[in-house]
Amino acid sequence: MFDLKGYGWMLWDGVQLTLAVAVCAMVVALFLGLIGAWGKLSSVPVARLAAETYTTVIRGVPELILILIVYYGVPTLIQDVAETMGADIFVDFNSFIAGFLTIGFVYGAFATEVFRGAYQAVPRGQIEAAYAIGMSRMLMARRILLPQMWRFALPGLGNVWMVLIKATALISVIQLPELMRNADIAARAVRQPFTFFFAASLIYLAITIVSMTVQHRAEAWANRGVRRS
Template structure:
C-alpha cells in the first residue's frame, strides 16, 4: 500500500469502517427484507399496502437525499416541534448509527423484492407436503420454506451487498470516517487527489473481489445436494 505521505494508514482504517458499516447495514436490510416479503405475501391488505408503499417510496428516492433527510432533517424537525411546544431539546444523531440505520433501511426495500421472489420460487407442493405430515404453518416455514428459500435468495442478496458496500461512500457526507471520507482527508492534506482516490478505489475493488469469492462459496454450500440439469 502506498504510504501517501503518512496517510496510508488512514485509508486502511477507513476501509475497516466501511466493511463494518456494510455488514451492520446488510443485517438490518435482511431483517427488513424478510419482514417486507412476509407483508407482501401475506393475505392482509394492510400488510401488502404498507410494504408496497415502503418499497416504492424508498426505491424511488435517491439514497443521498434520504441520508441527508434523516441525519440533518429529522433532528431539526424534532427541535422545531419541541420549540413549538415551549420545550428546549438538542438532538444530535451518532453518525455511525445514523448511517447504518439509513443504509439498512434503504436496502431493506431491495432485499424485500429478493426475498419475495425467493419464497415464490419454492414449489408450493413443499408446504402442502409439510401440512400433510402434520406440520403447522410456522413449522413448515422454518423447516421447509426458509431453508430452501436461501438457495434462490443468495444471488440476489449478493447483488444487494455489492451495491450497498459502494453506497457506504455516501455516508461520508455526515462526517463518518469511512473509506471515502478518509480518502478525501488524505487527498486534501497531501495534495495528491488522484493518488488518494485511486488507492481508495483499489480498496473498494478489493472488498468487492473478496465478497464475490465468499458469495460463490455460500452459493455452493446452499446448492449442495441439488442435482444440476
C-alpha cells in the same frame, strides 16, 4: 506502488469503519427485507400497502437525499415537534448510526424483493405437503420454507451486499470517517487527490472481488444438494 506519504493508516482505519457500517446496514436490510416480504405476501391489506409504499418510495428517491433527510432532517423535525409542545431540546445524530440505519433502510427494500422472489420460488406442493403431514406454520417455515428460501435468495442477497458496500461511500458526506472520507482528508493534506482516490477505489474493488468469491462459494455450498445436469 503507491506513495501514500504515511497516510496509509488512515485508509486502513477507513476500511474498518466502512466494513463495520456495511455489516450493520446489511443486518438491518435483512431484517427489514424479511418483514417487507412478509408484508407484501400478507393477506392483511394494511401490511401489503405499507410494504408496497416502502419499496415504491425507496426505489424512487436517491440514497443521498435519504441520508441527508435522516442526518439533518430528522433531528430538526424532532426539535420542531418538541418546540410546538413547549420543550426546548437539542437532538444530534451519531453519523455512524444515522449512516447504517439509512443504508439498511434503503437496501431493506431491495432485500424485500429478493425474499419475495425466493418465497415464490419454493414449490407450492412442498408447503401443502408439510401442512398435510400436520406441521404447524412455524415448523413448516423452519424446516421447509426457510432452508430453501436461502438458496434462492443467495444470488440476490449477494447482489444487495455488493451494491450496499458501494453505497456506504455516500456516508462520507455526513462526515463519518470511513474509507471515502479518510481518503478525502488525506488527499487534501498531501495534495495528491488522484493517488488517494485511486487507492480508495482499488480497495473498494478488492472488497467487491472478495465478496464475489465468497458469494460464489456460498452459492456452491447452498446448492450442494441440487443435482446438476
